[in-house]
Amino acid sequence: MTTIQSLHLHPTIIYRTPQFSYNGSWHTCWPPLKQSIAVSASAELNELLAVVQDETDLRRLPQNLRQTIWKYFNRATFRSTPYGAFAAVGVATIADAAQAQGLRIKDQYLHTYPDWLAHRQLEIKQEQVFDKNCLLLANSSWYVAGKDIRYISKEETGYELVDISSSGLIRTLLYSCEAPKAAASVCHEFAATYGEKEVKDAIWQMLADQLLFCSLQPNLSGQEYFERFGFTMREDTKPYIIAERPLASGDIPRSLLRHVPEVVALLAEVLPSYHATALNAFATAFAARFGEKEIPLMVALDPELGVGYGQMDQQVESPLIETLRQSAGNKEQEPSTQEFLIKAIAGTKQRIIQLEELSLPVRKNNLPLANSVPVICTVSDDLVYMEYAGGATANAILGRFSLPLTEIEQHCRQLAASEQAANPDVLFFDVSYAIGSVTDNVNRRKHIYPLQLSIHNFDTSEKPLHTGDLMVSVHGDQVFLRSKKWGKRMVPRFASGYNYMFSDLPLFRFLCDLQHQQVHKNLSLKLRDRISGLSYYPRLQHKNVVLSPETWLITINAINSLPGETVYERLKAYLAERHMSRYLKCGCGDQTLFFDTKDTEHLTALYDHLRKEKEAYFEESWLPVNSLIKDEQGNPFMPQLILTLTHQENIYTGLPEPFFGTSNNLIIPGDDWLYFEIFVHPSRTDDLVCSHILPFIAAHKTAVKSWFFVRYNQDGPHMRLRIQLQDQERMQQVTQQLFQVLKPWMETGIISDIRLRPYRRETERYGELFIEHVEQHFFIDTCFVTAVLTEDMCTDQKYLWALKLLTDCRELLLLPTGDFDRLIAANSAAYCSEHSLGPMDFKALNKAAKELNNNMGLTGSPALTVHYLNMLNSLTATVSIYEPRQRPVQFSALFHMLVNRLFACDQRLQETIIYYFFERSLKTFRAKAILNPCVQ
Structure with missing residues (x-):
């Protein structure tokens, strides 16, 4: 987890300002405002405005048209999000010096390009x-x-x-x-x-x-396409504008922003990590169909050949499993930040809540922050209002401004190089995606990353990627991309502010979801987003950083019900009664309106907005007394800053080990292996093994060389039975007699279906050289499990045998002790994260572990002990045939298969419990060793 010590405020800051100073009026700013409107408004509106030359003409306009112009001016005065000439960007630096008092900026300069749709003229x-x-x-x-x-x-x-x-x-x-x-x-x-x-x-x-x-066809990144093509804009060509206000002088004082890194680090600890639902579903479906095989990316995303993208009742063995299963279905339960916030709001009458006073619960398994985190904030005197923070890279916010500003292009490339330096085991690549609409304007940018994959547009980069080079695999809950050419794990980036959730292209959505894998992107703590339906929200603040503004719900009915002769009287009375701020903001994202409640024209617009919407939330807003940003004449502007927080911690591991590639692993019926899928409810699988399969194997011991089973849920719960024959000529006889043994359960419907299938050996996971050794271990492992099942042991006894196996493997130095303990901790953390376990779950686990230690001893017959020792020896021998660097992964895989066979259902939750119990026992052992050095 990223800490405040490792998080640094990058010295380069992007500032954004509206077109006009907030000291101006829309009457005096009319000529430039009219020009700005002309670029973005409809032809009908421009025709109506063409006759308006001065303030006198403005006052003659109908009220609805005056309101439209007022909204444009409001946008050009109080909203800093760049759009056409309505707002501009510039580059500044942070200074430590006490004399850093702010920025002086030059007049606005327009960088004009042909609108993206102009390429259709060619x-x-x-x-x-x-x-x-x-x-x-x-x-x-x-x-x-x-x-x-x-x-x-x-x-x-x-x-x-x-x-x-x-x-x-x-x-x-x-x-x-x-x-x-x-x-x-x-x-x-x-x-x-x-x-x-x-x-x-x-x-x-x-x-x-x-x-x-x-x-000759368009490219979205790199050298500007129209410049490369030599395109000359016609008079009727609509322009795409990025406005710049160059810096004249000044710096931004670091002291003003000193608390931003610590609040972001705090939010990373208490807010839940983001997990893309579609990516999780893809990983599950992929693993079920392909296991750990590597598949070409486009084949994996193909709805027929692969699993596609974006499409997307068992018995309870114990109360503990039921508790954890419920948590696994609710990703927001661990720990409940929402509950703490509700209590904080309900328990105070204060208008400002300090975040540091809430003692929000820390999430143990949160993902790390990205190596570059963008933070968008508005500054008003000593207050910093954090509007947005998070994502996979700051370049997602900054990329579009690399087109006109060389300084921003260099800044973006520096961030990309820094990300790469922190993660040497992977290669980052940018995704250039053509939407095919005017929205592609925001996707235009310079080359930022050395590697690039262009989707449906020409590629001018030096080293273009193509999907045929990219292979996808799933290991655990992680999706991996590998480049055959570069031999490395590939991590996508999308250096554009376009909201990729609007796209319906599976390839693009997959890559954009994948860029957020393994990073904590969700760093917003706006109260209204966390707790819905309240009529009032206090301000949430950390020192001088506002995380959530004071917010009120206003309804038109509430205003109209008040006494007063005029609308203005009733509205003013309502605002005063609720102690609302003088300055208010309404809307969401970059579609907002600013209101000064002491200005009659603003009140008219506010009431008109309510009349249309019936009810709306209004947030407190600010006008600086002494603005951080002024022009050279001293006119103040609403200052918005894009900060970049960076760290150099390694986030991404390389390709998983071992990587064995592909091989001819298909065995069809008629060879020496038979593979059956027997569809039966999980509650019946233990009985199926003990009362049918074991007697059948015993009766055919001269025909059967080895066998094992695996429990599965894909396409319905079933058991996969694999039998290796001594003689292939016995295949038909063995098959017929197995069907005969299972026929009674099929007739009663207990078994719904039996399928004879080709057996695909998992050579990608275990290696072609070692697969026969692994299959022999599965046979010995199955003999131990069936001995446990035959003795009808309870769940706690199964836990004890599994824990004994982990203990013995540790003592036998299957892995060096430190490596083994780290593996246990990592596996435990991964499973707890997968099931979103929180404080109440850990409390239940600790209670269950204590009861297991106090009330239960290991039981079993001498025959079971013999089977256990055989299995232990086989496990250690199998793991030992691999290279040392491969052994942790192989041990985890083999132990996973043991747990799968041992428990009838919820096997991954059972494995979570076992790892947690064992890690807990290790911590207890180490604590006792520290307190009593004689303990070994």
């Missing part, structure tokens, strides 16, 4: 591709699906998967153009084999089918 002709010797680049999403080529195509209704018949020439061209390649070079290379005309015709057809892109 028509590419076939002869241009070859006459200009354009670069050709394969669609990064293509892959082989049977006899066809499948890829992402952009149609009028959106993106879709398209199939075309494959041919040798098409595949040759796709492989040849994985990186940009000159058309002349491609034609020359393959003309002798296929003929020049055929190659050119194929290239043109592939361009038309969107299987190829050429350098």
Whole structure:
């Protein structure tokens, strides 16, 4: 977990200011405001405003049109989010010096580009591709699906998967153009084999089918496309504007922002970590279908060949399992920050609650912060209002401003390099995604990361990635991407402020969800978001940092019910009665209005807003007495800052070990293994093993060489039975007799189905060289488990045998003691995090562990002890055949399979309990050793 000691405030700060000073009026600012409106408003509104030249004309306008202009001016005066000319950005630095008093900024300068949709004016002709010797680049999403080529195509209704018949020439061209390649070079290379005309015709057809892109087509990142193309804006071309206010002089005092890093570190400890639901569902579905295999990314995301993306009753063995199972279904239960906040609000009449006085519970298993965390805040005198914090990288907020400002481009690249330096075992890559609408304006940016994957747009980077190079696998609850070319784990970044949740493209959504894996992105503590439905929320503050503003719910009925001759009298009385702030803000995100309740025009707008909405929440807002940012004439502006908090702690591990690659692991019925899936309720599986499978195996001991079973829930609860035959010719006889043994349960419906399936050995997990050794261990492991089941042991006895195994493995130095203890701690933490266990759950676990130690002793027959010793020896021998660096992973995998066989249901929760109990016993042992050095 990231600590305050490791979190640093980066000296480079991006400031954002509205177009106008808050000392101005919309009447005096009309000429520049009219120009700004002209760029963003509809043609109808611009036609109405064209005749307005001065204040006299303004006053003649209808009330509704005056209100529209007032809202535009309000946006251009009190809202700092850049949009057209309504707000601007600039770059400043933090100074430690006491004399740092703020910034002086120059006049606004407009960086003007053609609107993104202007590229539709450009028509590419076939002869241009070859006459200009354009670069050709394969669609990064293509892959082989049977006899066809499948890829992402952009149609009028959106993106879709398209199939075309494959041919040798098409595949040759796709492989040849994985990186940009000159058309002349491609034609020359393959003309002798296929003929020049055929190659050119194929290239043109592939361009038309969107299987190829050429350098005449748009790119979203890198050198600006219209500049690269030599595009000249026509008079009717709508502009895309990023406004800049260059710094004239000054610095920002560090003392003003000194508490921001500590409050972010605190929020990272008490707020729940974000886990993308779609990514979790993908990991579960992938693991169920492919295990730990590596699959090409596009195949994994294919709804037919893989598991797709974004689509998405068992018995209770003990009260403890029921408690933990309920927690696993509620991700917000651990620990309940909401409950603490509700108590804080209910228990005080104060208008300001200090966060540091609440003693919020710390979450033990929270994810670390990203290496660069953006913080957007508004500053008013000594107060810092934190509007947003979190995400996977600060470049997501800053990227769009790299297009016009070299200083921001350099800052973004420095952050990207710093992220890479902190995580040397992975490679970061940017995702360049074309939405196909005007929204693509915000996705335009310079190259920030050295590597880039472009989705459906041309790529001008030096080292473009393509999805065919990316392999996906799932280990534990983590999704891994590996580049075949670079041989490293790949971590995506999306250096754009576009809200990717609006996209319906599975590939893009997957990559954006994946960028948030392993980082704590959720750092907002706005009370109204955490506790809904209240009519009043006090301010939540940490020292001088406001986390949640004082907020009131106002209804039109409440105002109209008050006495008073006019609306203004009733509204003023209502505001005074509720002790509301003079300055209020209403709306959400960057769609907000600012109100000065002592200004009649503002009150008119406030009442008009309520009349339309019926009710609305209003937050306290501020106007600085002495603004941090002024222009060279001394006019003050509403200052908004984008801070970047950084740390150099390693977040991402490399590729999981061991990595064995792929092999021919398929065994079909008729070879030496038989594999059955027997669908039966979990409560019947132990009985199935003891009363049917064991007698069957005993009756066919001359035919059976080894066997084992695994419990599964995919496609319904079932048991997977795998039998290795002494003689393949006995396959039909063994199969028929097994069906005969199970026939009574099938007739009564206890067994709903039996399927004879091909057996895919898990060579990716265990290694092709070692899989037979592992299968032999599974046989010995199964013999021990069936001995336990035969003796009808209770759940606590099963815990004790599992704990004995962990104890013996530790004492036998299967791994060095320190490594073993760290493995136990890591596994325990991972399982507790998976099930979102909180204080009440840990209390129940501690109570159960104490009762187990006090009231229960290990029991079992001599025969069971023999089976246990055989299993222990087999486990240690199996783990020992691997390289030392691979042994922790293999031990965890083999122990996981033991627990799976030992318990009829909730196996992952049972494993959570066992690891927690054992880690607790280790802590107790170490504590006693410290208190009594004689304890060994």
